[in-house]
Amino acid sequence: MTTTPLTHIVGAGLIGASIGIGLSAEGWRVTISDADPETELLARSIGAGGAPDRNEPDLVIVATPPGVTPDVVSNALNTWPNAVVVDVASVKAPIAEVAARSGQGHRYVGSHPMAGREISGAMAAQGDLFRARPWVICPGIASAKAVAMVRSVADALLCDVVEMDAEAHDRAVARVSHAPQAAASAVAAALGPLVENDIALAGQGLRDVTRIAASHPAMWADIARLNKRSLVETLDHIVAELDAVRKADDIGAAMTALIDRGRREVARIPGKHGGAKREWEAVTVIVPDRPGHLVRLLSDAAAVGVNVEDLSIEHSPRQPVGLTTLWVLPQSASELVEALEKGGWVVAGS
Numbered sequence: 001m002t003t004t005p006l007t008h009i010v011g012a013g014l015i016g017a018s019i020g021i022g023l024s025a026e027g028w029r030v031t032i033s034d035a036d037p038e039t040e041l042l043a044r045s046i047g048a049g050g051a052p053d054r055n056e057p058d059l060v061i062v063a064t065p066p067g068v069t070p071d072v073v074s075n076a077l078n079t080w081p082n083a084v085v086v087d088v089a090s091v092k093a094p095i096a097e098v099a100a101r102s103g104q105g106h107r108y109v110g111s112h113p114m115a116g117r118e119i120s121g122a123m124a125a126q127g128d129l130f131r132a133r134p135w136v137i138c139p140g141i142a143s144a145k146a147v148a149m150v151r152s153v154a155d156a157l158l159c160d161v162v163e164m165d166a167e168a169h170d171r172a173v174a175r176v177s178h179a180p181q182a183a184a185s186a187v188a189a190a191l192g193p194l195v196e197n198d199i200a201l202a203g204q205g206l207r208d209v210t211r212i213a214a215s216h217p218a219m220w221a222d223i224a225r226l227n228k229r230s231l232v233e234t235l236d237h238i239v240a241e242l243d244a245v246r247k248a249d250d251i252g253a254a255m256t257a258l259i260d261r262g263r264r265e266v267a268r269i270p271g272k273h274g275g276a277k278r279e280w281e282a283v284t285v286i287v288p289d290r291p292g293h294l295v296r297l298l299s300d301a302a303a304v305g306v307n308v309e310d311l312s313i314e315h316s317p318r319q320p321v322g323l324t325t326l327w328v329l330p331q332s333a334s335e336l337v338e339a340l341e342k343g344g345w346v347v348a349g350s
């Protein structure tokens with residue numbers, strides 16, 4: 001039996017406490033601390049780890065805000081001279097530089113679990129937050145032993161490990177995470193002129209593009225400062241896309257071109273099980289907003305042997321029906337539509 005490393009987590013917020021709960025549940029010996037005593041107590045009380053004792057940890061996981069992470073990593077490398085130190089901050093290159101300058105870079109591994117929530121703090125922690133999500137590891141100049149130890153964390157939390165160079169990581173996350181946060185907040189901010197009754201018209205589309213607009217600004221301010229160059233490059237791209245529509249003589253043609261480019265790229269975002277979303281077809285059904293109908297719809301799909309890969313529900317308050325979209329393999333779509341229509345369902349689109 002292989003023994004798991006004695007692990008100490010610094011920073012008991014959403015990510016630190018989620019890692020602590022997940023590793024403790026797998027039988028790891030975990031201790032956890034936070035600069036804020038109340039957060040520290042809360043994290044310990046929800047099973048994210050115990051209080052540190054005199055033993056030097058084998059592994060220190062730094063899960064503090066990105067802005068202080070370079071200093072906390074340096075301190076950890078000094079305080080525990082034999083431990084492997086890993087951080088989980090959303091930007092990697094500036095922290096790797098500081099670790100390399102300390103002369104202890106062989107014990108430092110940069111990492112980034114690509115999962116989170118728009119709420120922060122230990123209260124929002126979940127032990128399975130990272131399950132089946134990518135966990136980026138940037139080995140840099142770390143020893144093979146240090147990298148293997150960090151891999152064992154990601155493996156214990158059932159993540160998909162992706163090894164990347166820190167600069168390439170920072171360029172990629174500017175496009176898949178940091179600029180989307182700015183864009184979502186900009187769309188939400190543009191609701192400013194509307195009165196409440198106007199905002200009540202919002203459909204699922206607005207909700208989809210603004211979910212992360214509820215994020216806490218402090219972390220994103222740090223991320224923007226640390227990844228400024230790549231973030232600005234991506235924002236320039238987004239602004240240029242919007243400007244092309246705004247300035248077009250034929251705004252319809254410009255909108256078509258933008259939506260066509262967007263459709264091409266959105267189809268490349270991996271869906272469930274790591275497969276591309278385009279591998280599925282949508283069958284949208286009108287479902288009465290009464291108990292039992294959704295269950296009946298799913299059992300009717302199961303009765304013809306069609307596996308529902310994913311499900312989304314669009315529902316407006318005050319409306320007696322909702323639109324339920326069943327995502328299925330393309331070869332099952334027409335068979336499902338036929339069976340559902342025979343069963344009396346109204347299929348709104350496929």
Ligand SMILES: NC(=O)C1=CN([C@@H]2O[C@H](COP(=O)(O)OP(=O)(O)OC[C@H]3O[C@@H](n4cnc5c(N)ncnc54)[C@H](O)[C@@H]3O)[C@@H](O)[C@H]2O)C=CC1
Pocket residue numbers: 010011012013014015016033034035036039063064065066068069072088089090091112113114115116117118120121122219
């Ligand atoms: N929130 C998210 O969705 C994700 C965040 N991350 C990264 O994870 C890290 C932590 O983020 P969250 O857990 O969301 O933040 P959080 O705000 O929930 O937790 C951070 C915790 O660090 C503590 N802290 C601050 N300075 C400290 C210090 N010097 N020593 C010890 N504790 C200190 C704070 O009191 C707080 O409890 C960040 O670097 C972030 O970039 C990575 C993936 C997703």
Ligand SMILES: O=C(O)C(=O)Cc1ccc(O)cc1
Pocket residue numbers: 089090113114115116117118177212
């Ligand atoms: O809420 C979401 O969908 C996120 O994508 C959260 C998130 C925030 C910051 C990260 O560095 C990684 C993931």
